[in-house]
Amino acid sequence: MGASGLGVPCSVVLPSPVIPRAYCRPARTPWLSEAFNGPVRAGRWFTGATIVLLALNLRSAVGSVGVLLSAVTDDLGMSATTAGVLTTLPMVCFAVVGLSTGAIVRRLGLHRTTALALALVLVGLGTRAVADSTVAFLATSVLALGGAAMGNVVLPPLARTHFPDRVAGISALYGAALIASGTLSSSLSVPAAEAFGSWRVGVGLWSALALLALLPWLTLLSRDVRTSLAPTDRLPTGQVLRSPLTWALVVCFAAQSGGAYAQFGWFASIVVDAGTGPATAGALLGLLTGVGIPLTLCLPWLIARLGGTGVLPVAFGALTVAGWTGLVLAPSTAPALWAVLLGLGSGAFTWCLTMIGQRTRTTAGTTALSSLVQGPGYLVGGLVPFGTGALHDVTGSWTPPLVGLAALGVLIAVAGTLVDRSTPLEDRLVPTSRG
CATH class of the missing domain: 1.20.1250.20 (MFS general substrate transporter like domains)
Structure with missing residues (x-):
């Protein structure tokens, strides 16, 4: 397929098996002001x-x-x-x-x-x-x-x-x-x-x-844009599923999505039960969501400098653990701080989506990985808010579910580090499957 007329080639097969380092681990790339440069069209x-x-x-x-x-x-x-x-x-x-x-x-x-x-x-x-x-x-x-x-x-x-x-x-x-x-x-x-x-x-x-x-x-x-030019160019689902990168991303995505939906569903109830007024609880939930926007916009700068080291997923996991732990130990003392920590930890969501693109070399690889990660990831993550409410009903306390949610932060750190240090998906597949 020829040029798309959009400033980038539409071909899904890169012209050379030698891929620039930036595709695998970001070089020191300028921030968002240059997101569309190269050249700007x-x-x-x-x-x-x-x-x-x-x-x-x-x-x-x-x-x-x-x-x-x-x-x-x-x-x-x-x-x-x-x-x-x-x-x-x-x-x-x-x-x-x-x-x-x-x-x-x-x-x-x-x-x-x-x-x-x-x-x-x-x-x-x-x-x-x-x-x-x-x-x-x-x-x-x-x-x-x-x-x-x-x-x-x-x-x-x-x-x-x-x-x-x-x-x-x-x-x-x-x-x-x-x-x-x-x-x-x-x-x-x-x-x-x-x-x-x-x-x-x-x-x-x-x-x-x-x-x-x-x-x-x-x-x-x-x-x-097609994700494969011929049947032989397609990435076999079985091979993608056997890749350690796929499952590391599934675990990381499921942990962050489950924690995020638990935040949306239960954070306000948790702080209200601790003595915070309903209006304040709603404002705190807005704060939790809002702090994720500036962090997300800073991700290109952070990935350019820390990508491939495991620092970012560990940081997201640590922030998540700290936020939920704070709600266990002192839910009414500094709820705004716990909201900010959880909101910053939610940066793992955009980071996961970015890794789907950066840990693949081709459109076919990115599409396959995106589908196979987000499908199971959302399915497993959907059980977390339900389990949070059920565990609270059974125990009569927020402490057990909050400890479980904090454990999700550990999964984000461990699985995310494997993703961050992984080679691109296609490198582990047989040559004929590259598309």
Whole structure:
């Protein structure tokens, strides 16, 4: 495949088996101001903006419903059990659809799959806003979340394809956009619903953002990117699954995603039970989420200087352990400090996505690894918030579940160090499987 017209080659097979060191372990690369240089081109900026817009849509289906759940359940007559199913749908969809996205990309191409993901988000959010029954609301939620799941998987290969020399920079930008997506949708949906007197507005307004993101992707469909040029170029799933890198990333991703969803679901309840007021607890949760944005934007600088040493995953793990331990020992003494520590530890999420791109040499490798890591990672991680609540109910205390959550920080440090020091995925596969 020839030049894409976007400032980077669309070929998924690199022209030489000798890959620059920067693909395996980042050199000292300038910060985000140069994320699109090399050289700066209008097409390159345009593609980068479309990737960031994509990420900005991938948490709105979750954030907008979580804060309006009581209004939705009352209006639709939804039972508590059904509402519980609704809260678990994101992780289930991220896992199941995430596992199948690699095959969809191979069939449709990277750009068409991205456009399909945004179309599903658009249709799902739009129709969910007019759903008149519980079944319809759940079905349209699955559509929107399925599109978000596909978007999760295609982000790393998009970065690998269009910004092979700036994977960390573009990953930081879309990672910050992912965080902003959840923050904006959870903070603006309630005011919008109150302003118009209906939860449907708060849920449905995000479909306009999905439409805005979809339009530029439609212009890229004629210059699509395939993840394999021929059957012999494909990466056999069995070989990818046998790679130690794959499983180290699965463990690290599952640990950080499980801890993150436990934070979203239980942090406020933990500090409220310790004596903090509900309004303050909500502000602390916002602080926890917000501190992740500047850290994410600093990741290219950090990876350029510390990549390959294991320092970053150990730091993320240590911050996570410290945050949960603080909530065990002194939950009411310095809750803001524990929120900041947990928020900084959550930088492991964007770091994992960046490693998916930096520990592969090709678009095919990045797509395969992204799908096989995020699918099982979200599936296993989804058990953590459920287990946290169940353990609290059984023991009548937050201490046992918090100790378990702190242990996830140890897994992030150990598995993340293996990832950070690993060679690229394709180096461990037989030559004929490289794609």
